[in-house]
Amino acid sequence: MEDVLKNSSVRRIMAEMKRRNIAGEIKILSESARTAAQAAAALGIQVGQIAASIVFKLPDGNPLLVITSGSHRVNTEMVAEKLGVEKLHRADADFVKSASGISIGGISPFGWLATPTIIIDQSLNDFDVVWAAAGHSHAVFPTSFTELKEQTGAESMVVS
Numbered sequence: 001m002e003d004v005l006k007n008s009s010v011r012r013i014m015a016e017m018k019r020r021n022i023a024g025e026i027k028i029l030s031e032s033a034r035t036a037a038q039a040a041a042a043l044g045i046q047v048g049q050i051a052a053s054i055v056f057k058l059p060d061g062n063p064l065l066v067i068t069s070g071s072h073r074v075n076t077e078m079v080a081e082k083l084g085v086e087k088l089h090r091a092d093a094d095f096v097k098s099a100s101g102i103s104i105g106g107i108s109p110f111g112w113l114a115t116p117t118i119i120i121d122q123s124l125n126d127f128d129v130v131w132a133a134a135g136h137s138h139a140v141f142p143t144s145f146t147e148l149k150e151q152t153g154a155e156s157m158v159v160s
Helices: 002-006 008-019 036-043 076-083 093-100 122-126 145-152
Strands: 050-057 063-069 117-121 130-136 139-143 155-157
Touching: 002 008, 008 130, 008 139, 036 050, 036 130, 050 093, 063 093, 063 122, 063 145, 076 117, 117 122, 117 145, 122 145, 122 155, 130 145, 139 145
Parallel strands: 050 130, 063 117, 117 155
Antiparallel strands: 050 063, 130 139
């Protein structure tokens, strides 16, 4: 599992965390955590404590990152309406990788190659500690709603 820390995406997120003075340390999971349920099970926490990074494509072609609670499914029609856009488009794996520099399953809320519009699910504020992906499906780090909101410049809203 030490190889995970050598992964270029994980190294980039580690450097970004250091640059931003984020104190949480990356934890390497023995099992893949490609889904919120898998991550929560591996960490022994509630699925709602997983800060899942879900990527959409806005009508103008730019990325939208929704940092949502792992227990929620993003209501795309509601979010599109709140953003004042016609609809949110699905983002395929190639789009996600080109915008974030990270493969699906390990998308971090920061350290992206492109600058996405970012929304954070208000329900993550129900937890003192939430866990986010750190560039790989085996790498996560502890943080908080407030830290994520401040570090990403995310707009807080109800997303489900």
